[in-house]
Amino acid sequence: MENIRELFQVMTRRFGLLNKNCCSIDVVDISLVQSHILYEIDKREHPSMQQVAEALGMDITTFSRQIQNLVKKGLVKKTPLPEDRRVYTLSLTTEGKFIATTIDREINRYLDEVFSHMTEFEKETVIRSIKLLNECMAKSSVCCKPLF
Amino acid sequence: MENIRELFQVMTRRFGLLNKNCCSIDVVDISLVQSHILYEIDKREHPSMQQVAEALGMDITTFSRQIQNLVKKGLVKKTPLPEDRRVYTLSLTTEGKFIATTIDREINRYLDEVFSHMTEFEKETVIRSIKLLNECMAKSSVCCKPLF
DNA sequence: AATTAATAGTTGTATTTTGCAAATAAAATT
DNA sequence: AATTTTATTTGCAAAATACAACTATTAATT
Known part of the structure; x- marks a missing residue:
């Protein structure tokens, strides 16, 4: 059996770098955390400071x-x-909103490209897998309680 | 069709928080980047500074x-x-090495717990999916070239 | 062989990010 | 009315970051 953490580490590092790169394209030039903040605000409806800070695991100050x-x-x-x-x-x-949308489009463009190397069936399977993973992580009580 | 970026974002954020939490357990108390550096050195055989810095997407200075x-x-x-x-x-x-191992054990312990919420078949599928994803990300030329 | 160019890593310095402790200000509880 | 809790902000000092310039060593060019 392969090392599972290794698989996660590689995947998340790649996605992290993608996120980072997508912060400094075109007119957009913000830091990675700032892009995460924009993303999170966009996703929710008028969240409070606390809510977003907690979701991102950031110190409130x-x-x-x-x-x-x-x-x-x-x-x-x-x-x-x-x-x-x-x-x-x-x-x-x-x-x-414009910047958040631009970043989002850029990231999705990359993800599309990645999925283009798979069959439709594989793509479906991968997406279902990640969904399942997220559900199980949410269930887990051990660690990491960001309430998605 | 669900938002794919959203799925990735949630997953990587959870795993990121896990990584962060596992840096400050017991005797161990280092920063997240430091834990990534330890991990990467441990994984490779006597890498050079450049190699590790590039793998982590960090400025060499x-x-x-x-x-x-x-x-x-x-x-x-x-x-x-x-x-x-x-x-x-x-x-x-x-x-x-001891610290790297401790962190690794802790993270794997969490991952085991997460996978315990799945059937053996689901687990296999999820792991195969992540592997496939990593391969396709490596193929992609668009962005993110960390040569794992 | 001598000179030049390229590479690996370090330091100077200024900016940004971080997080604890303490402060403010507005509810909620007693 | 007094106390406690909650949400957010500031003071401050430490840590992280990155650009430019530096040193030291190797490779390439003449």
Whole structure:
């Protein structure tokens, strides 16, 4: 039996580098963490700071400063929540949305290319496998509780 | 069809957090990048600085300083290569090896737990899928050339 | 052989990122 | 009304990063 961790390590490193590369294309030029933040805000509906920071496994203070940077860059908007004025709600500006979309398109373009080396059946199998993996990781109680 | 990038993002983020958590268990307490460096040195046979830095997609100057730290901590040994005295060969000390092994065991323990939520057949399928994925990513010319 | 170019790694320096502790400010609980 | 909890921000000091310039060694060119 092959080393399973090794397989994961190679895969995630490749995907990580892809993510990194896709941050500095064209007009877009942000850091990897910033791109992850944009992604996460885009995915959710007006999440709070806490929620996004926790999802990314980031310290809230570091996160707070990163958000300040993104607000300064005009990519993120911070809106106070009327019901609870301690909380700030995050959303993407038009430009932030544009950048998130550009990065997303670029990454999907790469993934398409990768899957083009497979048969349709293999592709289906791989995708189903990753889904299953994610479900099982979510079930696991040992470690890593990012509530997807 | 589901969003493929999303699946990857969730999976790699979970695995990334796992990696991070496993750096600070018991006696072990190193940073995530340092653990990646240890892993990569352990995997190869006396790699050069360049090789490891490139594999990790790190700037060589940053890498150089990280190695200095790891040498100071007594986890890594730097040996000049006799045939080419510009080159340094990297290896783990006994303690470095111990730490790398501890982390590896911990991560595999988690992965076992994750796979325990599947049937044997599913597990086989998932592992074969990741292998296939790695092969196809290696084939791809678009992006991310870390030569595993 | 002497000179030049290329390669491997290090250091100077300035910027960015990080995270703990402490602060603020607004709920929620007593 | 007083206390506690929660969400976020700042002070600060340490760590990580990367560009440019450097040293040392080997390879290539003349």
